[in-house]
Amino acid sequence: MDLRFTPEEVAFRDQMRTFFRENIPADIRNRLGSGRHVNKEEWVESQRIMNRHGYAVPHWPVEYGGRGWSPIQLYIYNEEMMSENCPTPLPFNTHMVGPVIAAFGTEAQKAQYLPRIANIDDWWCQGFSEPGAGSDLASLKTKAVREGEEWVINGQKTWTTLGQWADWIFVLARTNPEARKPQEGISFILVDMKTPGVTVRPIQLIDGDYEVNEVWFDDVRVPYGNLVGTENRGWDCAKFLLGNERSNIARIGASKARLRRIREIARSVPAGDGALWDSEAFRHKVAAVEIELKALEMTQLRVVAAERDHGNKPNPASSILKIKGSEIQQATTELALQMAGPFALAYHDSNEEIPEGRNDLPDGFGWADTAAPEYFNYRKVSIYGGSNEIQRNIIAKAVLGF
Amino acid sequence: MDFEYSDEQRMLKDSIDRLIGPAYDDLGKRKATQAQGPGFSEELWSKYAELGLTALPFSEEDGGFGGGPVETMVVMEAIGRGLALEPYLASIVIAGNLLRLGGTAGQREACIPKIADGSLRVAFAHVERQARYDLFDVGTHAKKTDHGYTIEGDKSVVLSGDSAQKLIVSARTSSASRRDHHGITLFLVDADAPGISRRDFPTQDGQRGAAISFAGVDVPESAIVGTLDHGGELIAHVIDIAIAAVCSEAVGAMTSLHALTLDYLKTRKQFGVPIGSFQVLQHKAVDMFTALEQARSMTYFAAMMATSDDPRERRRALSAAKVQINNSAKFVGETAVQLHGGIGVTMEYRAGHYFKRLTMIQSLFGDTDHHMRIVDHAGGMLETV
Numbered sequence: 153m154d155l156r157f158t159p160e161e162v163a164f165r166d167q168m169r170t171f172f173r174e175n176i177p178a179d180i181r182n183r184l185g186s187g188r189h190v191n192k193e194e195w196v197e198s199q200r201i202m203n204r205h206g207y208a209v210p211h212w213p214v215e216y217g218g219r220g221w222s223p224i225q226l227y228i229y230n231e232e233m234m235s236e237n238c239p240t241p242l243p244f245n246t247h248m249v250g251p252v253i254a255a256f257g258t259e260a261q262k263a264q265y266l267p268r269i270a271n272i273d274d275w276w277c278q279g280f281s282e283p284g285a286g287s288d289l290a291s292l293k294t295k296a297v298r299e300g301e302e303w304v305i306n307g308q309k310t311w312t313t314l315g316q317w318a319d320w321i322f323v324l325a326r327t328n329p330e331a332r333k334p335q336e337g338i339s340f341i342l343v344d345m346k347t348p349g350v351t352v353r354p355i356q357l358i359d360g361d362y363e364v365n366e367v368w369f370d371d372v373r374v375p376y377g378n379l380v381g382t383e384n385r386g387w388d389c390a391k392f393l394l395g396n397e398r399s400n401i402a403r404i405g406a407s408k409a410r411l412r413r414i415r416e417i418a419r420s421v422p423a424g425d426g427a428l429w430d431s432e433a434f435r436h437k438v439a440a441v442e443i444e445l446k447a448l449e450m451t452q453l454r455v456v457a458a459e460r461d462h463g464n465k466p467n468p469a470s471s472i473l474k475i476k477g478s479e480i481q482q483a484t485t486e487l488a489l490q491m492a493g494p495f496a497l498a499y500h501d502s503n504e505e506i507p508e509g510r511n512d513l514p515d516g517f518g519w520a521d522t523a524a525p526e527y528f529n530y531r532k533v534s535i536y537g538g539s540n541e542i543q544r545n546i547i548a549k550a551v552l553g554f
Numbered sequence: 555m556d557f558e559y560s561d562e563q564r565m566l567k568d569s570i571d572r573l574i575g576p577a578y579d580d581l582g583k584r585k586a587t588q589a590q591g592p593g594f595s596e597e598l599w600s601k602y603a604e605l606g607l608t609a610l611p612f613s614e615e616d617g618g619f620g621g622g623p624v625e626t627m628v629v630m631e632a633i634g635r636g637l638a639l640e641p642y643l644a645s646i647v648i649a650g651n652l653l654r655l656g657g658t659a660g661q662r663e664a665c666i667p668k669i670a671d672g673s674l675r676v677a678f679a680h681v682e683r684q685a686r687y688d689l690f691d692v693g694t695h696a697k698k699t700d701h702g703y704t705i706e707g708d709k710s711v712v713l714s715g716d717s718a719q720k721l722i723v724s725a726r727t728s729s730a731s732r733r734d735h736h737g738i739t740l741f742l743v744d745a746d747a748p749g750i751s752r753r754d755f756p757t758q759d760g761q762r763g764a765a766i767s768f769a770g771v772d773v774p775e776s777a778i779v780g781t782l783d784h785g786g787e788l789i790a791h792v793i794d795i796a797i798a799a800v801c802s803e804a805v806g807a808m809t810s811l812h813a814l815t816l817d818y819l820k821t822r823k824q825f826g827v828p829i830g831s832f833q834v835l836q837h838k839a840v841d842m843f844t845a846l847e848q849a850r851s852m853t854y855f856a857a858m859m860a861t862s863d864d865p866r867e868r869r870r871a872l873s874a875a876k877v878q879i880n881n882s883a884k885f886v887g888e889t890a891v892q893l894h895g896g897i898g899v900t901m902e903y904r905a906g907h908y909f910k911r912l913t914m915i916q917s918l919f920g921d922t923d924h925h926m927r928i929v930d931h932a933g934g935m936l937e938t939v
């Protein structure tokens with residue numbers, strides 16, 4: 153057993169770090185690092201820079217642009233990217249619809265979609281959840297009926313992340329209402345958002361920003377060929393997609409970046425005759441989160457190493473990555489909120505540019521503006537992607553054998 | 555020992571609920587109210603006055619009702635339950651009690667009838683950028699002149715300070731040290747006096763606040779509220795009363811949020827059954843209930859102790875109450891959101907609004923670490939009344 157990276161892996165890490173620092177524009181990284189959001193153009197710009205260098209989809213099969221990296225290299229790449237506050241390539245493109253098309257699509261579909269997905273020429277969104285089908289995804293009601301060479305789609309999706317910016321949506325729709333089990337009559341269908349009958353309504357989240365949407369389908373007609381995989385076997389695609397996230401779901405690099413920022417800022421937050429960082433109680437809380445994070449990093453590395461040695465066999469330890477990763481992310485936002493203290497109260501539109509010299513104004517500290525919105529927003533990470541309660545159910549059954 | 559409301563207190567509770575409930579039960583209407591005028595309903599504010607709520611804490615000689623902490627608790631709980639936006643905390647509980655306890659006869663005569671009839675709102679300009687939660691960290695100073703004082707300094711996060719017509723501002727009148735509890739004096743000034751500039755902002759929980767600068771603001775000697783150099787004691791007393799009030803508001807908000815969550819657990823179906831049939835969610839709802847009842851008990855303790863004449867005892871008790879409220883508010887708020895799933899993190903549903911208010915209450919007048927330190931320095935809680 154040797155827990156350290158090999159010299160080659162260390163060299164790879166340095167190479168990644170340098171790449172992200174030198175190629176992804178500093179203003180984008182600074183904005184993300186300070187808890188603000190990047191806009192669509194910046195996100196696209198960042199992913200295209202990565203794609204130009206072969207770094208947008210390194211985990212894909214080599215014939216479609218993947219790099220054939222080891223699981224450890226992929227892990228290092230992800231962590232360095234988050235740790236340098238880069239926008240990650242759009243997950244709906246690179247971790248969801250892309251891998252599904254690569255695994256289940258026809259050659260024609262691969263040729264048509266994959267290059268555009270990698271280069272984010274099309275922005276994709278995920279049309280799975282519905283008002284009545286959240287944790288119980290298989291109860292979804294949106295239906296697609298075949299009429300000649302077309303699908304006719306009717307129904308409603310919700311919580312569609314960044315659907316307001318999307319060009320395409322991949323939809324799970326019921327295509328055989330008579331199937332024996334709810335999972336069995338579902339298909340995975342690609343829909344151009346410009347198709348008549350598609351309506352999008354943004355939903356404001358509690359941080360004040362617009363990040364999710366409701367999407368309605370009213371007699372939406374798309375070619376039959378937009379089906380991916382086998383008709384009525386869409387659940388296989390969905391399962392493949394949801395299980396595909398193991399390497400970066402814990403977002404350890406992002407938590408590290410936030411903790412680093414807290415350590416840095418807390419030294420200059422006035423408290424008493426000194427700084428907040430003088431408070432032992434506060435420092436202990438930071439240390440406690442860092443310790444949990446270290447343990448999670450080790451767990452993550454165990455999972456990654458096992459993947460390298462035994463292939464994609466499910467590893468019991470991997471199931472805790474989502475729960476712990478989300479709890480730690482939330483804990484880092486709580487620390488930032490505590491650090492902001494009374495100055496977290498003022499609300500500023502998070503899309504608004506903070507003018508130079510804003511720190512001189514008496515209402516607080518520029519960095520404090522994002523503390524409460526981030527804390528509010530991050531309640532989502534224990535809800536989406538399979539809520540933490542659902543994760544516990546899965547672990548209880550699959551790992552503990554209940 | 556009696557934990558029941560009197561008939562009068564119960565009547566007060568019912569009439570406030572009837573007033574606030576319908577005004578804010580629709581989030582669309584609430585949003586429209588936030589966007590207009592001072593960010594709350596002036597019409598509703600005059601109804602608060604008709605009900606006597608704005609006169610509540612003042613003595614009968616001054617034109618008030620002589621209400622105590624229990625009456626304030628009744629009002630603040632209703633405000634918490636209803637997500638009301640009116641500046642009752644800033645204007646009545648804080649500024650009102652500063653005037654009640656420290657105002658000269660002239661100030662009381664000039665202000666209290668107008669506060670009581672709803673026409674005058676006052677805000678307390680106290681917190682400064684460097685002060686964090688230290689009540690006595692005051693860098694703003696007032697220099698003696700021939701005809702009074704000149705005030706110079708910057709105040710941050712003044713609750714409801716954007717639309718108040720008068721301000722009570724704290725300033726240092728003596729002592730070399732910025733953090734000395736001695737040497738602070740309070741002054742009552744018109745908010746539009748020359749030299750005052752305000753920059754207002756919405757708050758995270760949908761209310762309003764302001765950053766206020768005092769650049770050479772001249773005030774006469776008669777503007778002093780309380781005793782020269784002894785403002786610190788007055789501030790400490792009134793902030794303790796304010797802590798009791800936000801404890802009550804938090805209990806109100808938690809009560810509604812818990813009810814909302816229970817209702818959701820019983821009606822939302824997944825996997826063909828109400829999600830409330832999953833035992834793990836029942837237990838979460840039970841833990842919320844426990845946290846809420848612990849908070850309610852500690853709020854009674856806070857209301858009882860807020861009038862204590864022993865400043866040390868009072869401080870310790872109110873700090874202990876604030877810690878309990880903070881812990882309960884965090885747990886109840888976060889758990890309610892989690893149990894709602896996606897709907898819990900949207901602005902289109904009440905749970906998120908309660909969660910945001912409960913979050914902001916946790917840092918109001920001192921966060922958990924701050925108050926824990928006070929309780930610790932006071933020797934813990936075993937030897938208290």
Ligand SMILES: Cc1cc2nc3c(=O)[nH]c(=O)nc-3n(C[C@H](O)[C@H](O)[C@H](O)COP(=O)(O)OP(=O)(O)OC[C@H]3O[C@@H](n4cnc5c(N)ncnc54)[C@H](O)[C@@H]3O)c2cc1C
Pocket residue numbers: 277278279280281282283285286287288310311312313314363364532535536537538539540541542545822824825829832834835892893894895896897899
């Ligand atoms: C910010 C955000 C972005 C999202 N983005 C997308 C997206 O892009 N595309 C998409 O398709 N979906 C998206 N989702 C939807 C997300 O996957 C669902 O919110 C999630 O599956 C939970 O479903 P629900 O919100 O309907 O909650 P519900 O399923 O109704 O759950 C409510 C509560 O009940 C609990 N619960 C449910 N079943 C059980 C059980 N069997 N045992 C114990 N507890 C249970 C849950 O854990 C939760 O606490 C997003 C959600 C959010 C909040």
